[in-house]
Amino acid sequence: xxxxxxxxxxxxxxxxxxxxxxxxxxxxxxxxxxxxxxxxxxxxxxxxxxxxxxxxxxxxxxxxxxxxxxxxxxxxxxxxxxxxxxxxxxxxxxxxxxxxxxxxxxxxxxxxxxxxxxxxxxxxxxxxxxxxxxxxxxxxxxxxxxxxxxxxxxxxxxxxxxxxxxxxxxxxxxxxxxxxxxxxxxxxxxxxxxxxxxxxxxxxxxxxxxxxxxxxxxxxxxxxxxxxxxxxxxxxxxxxxxxxxxxxxxxxxxxxxxxxxxxxxxxxxxxxxxxxxxxxxxxxxxxxxxxxxxxxxxxxxxxxxxxxxxxxxxxxxxxxxxxxxxxxxxxxxxxxxxxxxxxxxxxxxxxxxxxxxxxxxxxxxxxxxxxxxxxxxxxxxxxxxxxxxxxxxxxxxxxxxxxxxxxxxxxxxxxxxxxxxxxxxxxxxxxxxx
Amino acid sequence: xxxxxxxxxxxxxxxxxxxxxxxxxxxxxxxxxxxxxxxxxxxxxxxxxxxxxxxxxxxxxxxxxxxxxxxxxxxxxxxxxxxxxxxxxxxxxxxxxxxxxxxxxxxxxxxxxxxxxxxxxxxxxxxxxxxxxxxxxxxxxxxxxxxxxxxxxxxxxxxxxxxxxxxxxxxxxxxxxxxxxxxxxxxxxxxxxxxxxxxxxxxxxxxxxxxxxxxxxxxxxxxxxxxxxxxxxxxxxxxxxxxxxxxxxxxxxxxxxxxxxxx
Numbered sequence: 109x110x111x112x113x114x115x116x117x118x119x120x121x122x123x124x125x126x127x128x129x130x131x132x133x134x135x136x137x138x139x140x141x142x143x144x145x146x147x148x149x150x151x152x153x154x155x156x157x158x159x160x161x162x163x164x165x166x167x168x169x170x171x172x173x174x175x176x177x178x179x180x181x182x183x184x185x186x187x188x189x190x191x192x193x194x195x196x197x198x199x200x201x202x203x204x205x206x207x208x209x210x211x212x213x214x215x216x217x218x219x220x221x222x223x224x225x226x227x228x229x230x231x232x233x234x235x236x237x238x239x240x241x242x243x244x245x246x247x248x249x250x251x252x253x254x255x256x257x258x259x260x261x262x263x264x265x266x267x268x269x270x271x272x273x274x275x276x277x278x279x280x281x282x283x284x285x286x287x288x289x290x291x292x293x294x295x296x297x298x299x300x301x302x303x304x305x306x307x308x309x310x311x312x313x314x315x316x317x318x319x320x321x322x323x324x325x326x327x328x329x330x331x332x333x334x335x336x337x338x339x340x341x342x343x344x345x346x347x348x349x350x351x352x353x354x355x356x357x358x359x360x361x362x363x364x365x366x367x368x369x370x371x372x373x374x375x376x377x378x379x380x381x382x383x384x385x386x387x388x389x390x391x392x393x394x395x396x397x398x399x400x401x402x403x404x405x406x407x408x409x410x411x412x413x414x415x416x417x418x419x420x421x422x423x424x425x426x427x428x429x430x431x432x433x434x435x436x437x438x439x440x441x442x443x444x445x446x447x448x449x450x451x452x453x454x455x456x457x458x459x460x461x462x463x464x465x466x467x468x469x470x471x472x473x474x475x476x477x478x479x480x481x482x483x484x485x486x487x488x489x490x491x492x493x494x495x496x497x498x499x500x501x502x503x504x505x506x507x508x509x510x511x512x513x514x515x516x517x518x519x520x521x522x523x524x525x526x527x528x529x530x531x532x533x534x535x536x537x538x539x540x541x542x
Numbered sequence: 543x544x545x546x547x548x549x550x551x552x553x554x555x556x557x558x559x560x561x562x563x564x565x566x567x568x569x570x571x572x573x574x575x576x577x578x579x580x581x582x583x584x585x586x587x588x589x590x591x592x593x594x595x596x597x598x599x600x601x602x603x604x605x606x607x608x609x610x611x612x613x614x615x616x617x618x619x620x621x622x623x624x625x626x627x628x629x630x631x632x633x634x635x636x637x638x639x640x641x642x643x644x645x646x647x648x649x650x651x652x653x654x655x656x657x658x659x660x661x662x663x664x665x666x667x668x669x670x671x672x673x674x675x676x677x678x679x680x681x682x683x684x685x686x687x688x689x690x691x692x693x694x695x696x697x698x699x700x701x702x703x704x705x706x707x708x709x710x711x712x713x714x715x716x717x718x719x720x721x722x723x724x725x726x727x728x729x730x731x732x733x734x735x736x737x738x739x740x741x742x743x744x745x746x747x748x749x750x751x752x753x754x755x756x757x758x759x760x761x762x763x764x765x766x767x768x769x770x771x772x773x774x775x776x777x778x779x780x781x782x783x784x785x786x787x788x789x790x791x792x793x794x795x796x797x798x799x800x801x802x803x804x805x
Binding site for chain 2: 352353354355356357359360363364366367368370371392393420422423425426427428429430472475476477478479480481482484485498500501502503504505506511512514515517518519522523526527528529531533534535536537538539540542
């Protein structure tokens, strides 16, 4: 009987971690639905970007208030989690506070955790106020209703509860309080429980302990269903982020082949096509998530809906429908839908009559983009919404000839006379004599 | 005055068996747009004054394909690119300067993969290097002490991280450089990029160029300096929309430097 809690703990741990791994596999499979792209170049620059942008939060702090609060929560989250190791050993083997043999170092560590827990709690409250009382504009755009809005608040409540449980757990731990080392914050909470018998205290301590670890496991599994996934994916996403100058858009290789063939005077247009031509992509551009590359899909899962992109977008600022954040959210939601479709159809995607274009992202949004890269510059985790917009425009133009009329005119002009306006190429140097 | 402009073509250089030190890529706006042609001429005057041996492609130049690519027409873009690269490579061009950030970005970043590898600089960078080499002198003239704000073109700034060259040139005019609320990497687009120049904007509650012009007018400039022919058009329209054309001029940096010397 005395091993019952340990067995219970082990089972919880296995379920918690097992379910998480299952979802990570699903996540990986969904991301791999994207086209392959070679991102193995320039590894040292990639590591540097990851350590600066994700680990070092360099782009977060460009907005100082949100950036500072975020750094507090981020540092707190990572450091306080060292304590989870001790909790797991306690749970599995019944060795309460096994690291306390470290003596004063242990006190210093737990003391630091307690201070961080308090700071995290305070930051979370400020985050909540910014979102719900001050109502910062970017948190109240049209794509931020229902689930996205609730998701953001649930995360904040979760963190508030976890930090509270951590402090209560320490405050009601008689042995720990008697050590009087490291209880920098919890010693002020202990008096709240004065007058309770040591049995009741122990009961509360165990309760907080269990809820704390269960809370962490639940939170871990909540990630997959939430924008909070960014705490993991920010790292690979910044690693695989674009290294070229922002203005450089990729040249479609399939098109290069065709153009080179058209321009090559030695090629026989009536020759039987070679075998390798079957490698040509089924379509140009993207109308659904499978047409995007896997880094773009990783981008979609990484997005934490902070809305910095949208708040910097010139189209959005002037009341157009385009919101780069919505582009990322739509891509993720459609990818999830495709993933579920594959799950229910035994590993194969069955056409559901839907696609990313039109069912999620409208043409009006796509044509409103000025390709100014403000969204890309603003993203704290190297997401590139512009690349998805361009890919979808490519589909509209090259597969559907569905560009706005004025753009078709512009393109006809370029084709006919080498300028976007109807001027004769032979008049190009006339300015010299005007 | 225009007959004083020396604008040799690559063909003429080749006929003499010579190579210019730089090719001036004029661009479609610089060749055909009435407002942008003034920028082209101002830049040529500065090149002439600094005795730079440059050449243009003239009638052999064609659109870089930027608006086609950004509209999604990769075919048309690459057709344009490959054609231009053939011409440039035939003339063994090594270095290109252009007053259009869109041409600058496309030739610099998107042509190399297609076989066109050149050193590409924006005209503000080129003027800065002429200044550093002592080949160009800049004086304030009529702009001395004037309040000037610089509008960062997206394709020069964010797209390629060029922020300082245009600003250093403005400061050489002994003018008072004032920064807008959104500048450098946070600069707001003029609304023309991504082929928006050639179409009406989608439904919204404001035009992007008006929003940007308001940001510029907020810092009470006498001149809004630009480094892109499309930004120039958009900001000029914005100033007109705000009925401020009598008080605020929109000018390219090349024009500022040339006009300061009454060229």
